[in-house]
Amino acid sequence: MGYVAVSGGSEAIEASIRLLDYYRSGTDKDLDIETVAEKLSLLVDRVMGEAGLYSKTYAALALKQCEGCIEEAVFLLRAYRSTLTRNYYSNVLDxxxxxxxxxxxxxxxxxxxxxxxxxxxDYTHRLINFEIGSEDAGxxxxxxxxxxxxxxxxxxxxxxxxxxxxxxxxxxxxxxxxxxxxxxxxxxxxxxxxxxxxxxxxxxxxxxxxxxxxxxxxxxxxxxxxxxxxxxxxxxxxxxxxxxxxxxxxxxxxxxxxxxxxxxxxxxxxxxxxxxxxxxxxxxxxxxxxxxxxxxxxxxxxxxxxxxxxxxxxxxxxxxxxxxxFLSHLKLPHYVTFQSKLDAVRKTRGGKA
Amino acid sequence: MNKNYNFAFIDEGSKREIRRTILKAVAIPGYQVPFGSRELPIGRGWGTGGIQITLSLIGPDDVLKVIDQGSDESVNAVNIKKFVGLCTDVRTTVKTSEATIIQTRHRIPETPLRNDQILVLQVPIPEPLRIVEASEEKTKKMHAEKDYAPMWLLLYESLIKYGKITLGTEYPLMVEGRYIMNPSPIPKFDNPKLNDSECLYLFGAGREKKIYAIPPHTLAESLAFEDVPFEKESFKGKRCRLCGSEDTYLDEMFDSSTGEKMYQCSDTSYCQEVRGCI
Structure with a gap:
């Protein structure tokens, strides 16, 4: 068959998710959560802020889960928030x-x-410090x-x-x-x-x-x-x-x-x-x-x-x-809506001709 | 079912809040009721409004059908079904007649719906007036004052310029002569199904935080002029290459080897039912 109708979505999704594991695995070295939380603090801060959830550990975990993508990490934390019952509102921070x-x-x-x-x-010179490549963390x-x-x-x-x-x-x-x-x-x-x-x-x-x-x-x-x-x-x-x-x-x-x-x-x-x-x-x-x-x-x-x-x-x-x-939803199929758009354009052209 | 999460994912207090919003929406057909939309593990813009409605309504005895662009097998439909399955264990089906709740994106099934079924539509932009006014503050006032002149003008100008009303999907309707509403990006082909229906239609916009409804037997008329009637997409002279139906919404496809154009039902389960496959 020369055309491809999008079906068999389940297998495609499963395979795509397995492929993500390939990308995430990267190398045989592990990235532990504490390292992300404590050594990439500014990234973790940004993710916590945009998610509205203050937890360095979960932010680090989320970052590890999504290859360090800020939007994805924020997404994971936000979705997690939805499952938590809100028991208290804090007093105004002083x-x-x-x-x-x-x-x-x-x-x-x-x-x-x-x-x-x-x-x-602010007052550092932004020169790549090549020694960090081989520094002794301890x-x-x-x-x-x-x-x-x-x-x-x-x-x-x-x-x-x-x-x-x-x-x-x-x-x-x-x-x-x-x-x-x-x-x-x-x-x-x-x-x-x-x-x-x-x-x-x-x-x-x-x-x-x-x-x-x-x-x-x-x-x-x-x-x-x-x-x-x-x-x-x-x-x-x-x-x-x-x-x-x-x-x-x-x-x-x-x-x-x-x-x-x-x-x-x-x-x-x-x-x-x-x-x-x-x-x-x-x-x-x-x-x-x-x-x-x-x-x-x-x-x-x-x-x-x-x-x-x-x-x-x-x-x-x-x-x-x-x-x-909303941006990413544009990647979803729009066959029906596009068909309707085509119909409208064709009819309009027909009317003009 | 994943025991780490509540039944149907969202906590019970939030589900109750969403159900109250739905009741208000049913009481004021076509009116967009604001609600505290929750974040879900699915992309905001990928049907989270519909999913929140489904999750807040679903019980262990429900039977769920999810379609995307008419298809049960489309990647997004599969993904949503998988998510609801993960946190509820409810039975799913592809048969329209078997489902108690049907969640859909961009289509209304060809099989007529009954009064014991709820159709949940996913909505990207709930505001029908957005195409004429960008500001939410202003469109809210326009609805309150029933100031729909800019909308009518848009349709009129389209007629004058092109000889046709060029709107495709998201073709606006007037509900009970009061509110203009956006039917979500369903084709015009599906608009008449909203009028005086047997089933309850619920519309959820997660990112825009609005829920609205068309209850059964509600007057929902596609906007048109007295002398220029509403016109659906037409597939005159075309038929589904699989089941032969001539009265369904068709997807157009190309055979790249022969360059031939073909048509096929967009509602895949209806097509299968006609052919006796399910």
Whole structure:
């Protein structure tokens, strides 16, 4: 037979999945989960953030299962979330009391609590280090631990925010804490105009590349923000859930590593005398994403004609799972729909002739 | 059945929430009810809205049929059946008449459905007005105000420009004279089956987080003008090369060795039934 009707799908799928094992097996060396979780931290952070599930081990496992594909790993973790019963909502995280590991401001040289450079690739020369190809992992680990242990840890006091000072001066609007129940984007359809809580959650889970590109477009001129990074802080914050039998108490669950960014920008055209703030928070050390989220928070607050200022455009199109799902569905057969399209085109041509 | 997961995968609280959404959809035919769509282990855009409906409705005694483009054997149909099987153990069938729940993508079976059957359609873009308005905020208002002028204008302009309405699949319908709805990418050929039907039609859009319904015996009319009636795809003078049917939706195929064009039923199980194979 000269044509191929798509049938016998079961065997084809089984064989395709076995072939994936061939690709995944790669070499006879194993990649253990701890190695992925601890040596590819930034990749793991990105996957946890876009999945909205904080578990280094599961993120590493997911990455191993899908040959390191970010979208697939996010997909695995998201699907896993759907099977878990949600027992608690945590109390609002208090990032004022963050155990800071890095904190910088591009707005002021001296900030209360001090700048802490922490770990960053920003000032490295991006030269491939060929020695890493044959390094002794054990020795490397021992060296860094030795250096760490020889130092006395400094007491870290909770730092005030850079924006607090500007608020005191009246340069930034002081807003009262919003006690309203936050919108939950994981259990509701996001409707527009969206609450700010919904916006910030959506940005926080969004695809890193999507946010970076949009924020970049805004910086280049397709937008209004001229942002300064008021503060970028990375560190550990406590997660607590309310104690059911006593409202005043809470139960400590553990801590998560997050990066928070506040950018400062002009308030708006009418009010050049004030500064406005954009905020972004993400899991792990995904700094550019946090900056991009903060820029977009500001752009969406202002609104305007550019893509980065269009709430529906920004918030609807950045979910990794949704974009990769819809794009990949184009690979499914579309015989019926295409036949209908053909019919419409042929009829139209017939009508013209 | 994989015992690590709940029956039908999704946790019971979420399933109940989806069933409540379905009830609301049935109560307001053609209206898109928002819901907290859950992530599934299947691609978002690959039928997750339909699957969530199926999973929230299915019980141990149900008999499931899944088709994709009319075919039970298509890779995606097989994949979905495999997934539901993995977490429920329900019986599956290819015979339309045997199924209690039929999940489908892009087709409605040729065999007429009964009042004890539910057809679940997978929907990529639930919003019928999306082709005239990109913003969800605006289309929501248009539905609320029954402002369907841009839609009618689109059809009219198509007529003026090309002498025909050039929409193919996803041809919009007016439900009970109130809401314009998107029947999902089924061909126009299948649109009339939605009107005054015996069975319940449920539409699920997972990525877009909407569920809507056409209950039995609901008026669902394909949009048309008084002097320009609605027109289906036509296969005049053509017949299925296997079963000889002349009244079914046909897939077109080429024999690459002879260059000959051939036609075959898109509903493969109907074709097999006509031939007495199943």
């Amino acid at each position: 990032s004022n009391n963050m155990r800071v590991v890095r904190r910088i401001s591009s707005a002021f040289k001296d900030i209360e609590g001090g700048q802490i450079l922490g770990a960053t690739y 020795a490397l680990r021992m060296n860094v631990l030795e250096e760490l242990n020889s130092q006395r840890p400094e007491e870290i006091a909770p730092c005030p925010r850079v924006s607090d000072e500007l608020k005191k001066e009246g340069l930034i609007e002081t807003v009262l804490p919003d006690k309203a129940e936050p919108f939950d984007i994981t259990e509701n359809l996001l409707e527009y105009p969206a609450d700010r809580s919904a916006r910030l959650q959506t940005l926080s889970r969004a695809d890193t590349g999507f946010l970076s590109g949009l924020a970049y477009s805004s910086l280049r001129g397709f937008g209004g923000a001229h942002p300064t990074v008021g503060e970028l802080r990375t560190g550990y914050v406590e997660v607590n859930v309310p104690y059911l039998f006593d409202e005043a108490q809470e139960i400590y669950l553990g801590e998560v590593l997050i990066t928070e960014v506040e950018i400062f920008s002009e308030a708006d055209d009418e009010d050049k005398l004030k500064l406005a703030v954009g905020y972004g928070a993400v899991f792990g050390r995904n700094e550019n994403k946090a900056i991009a989220a903060a820029i977009l928070d500001r752009e969406l607050e202002t609104g305007g004609p550019y893509p980065s200022q269009n709430e529906e455009f920004v918030l609807t199109h950045g979910d990794s799972l949704e974009m990769s799902g």
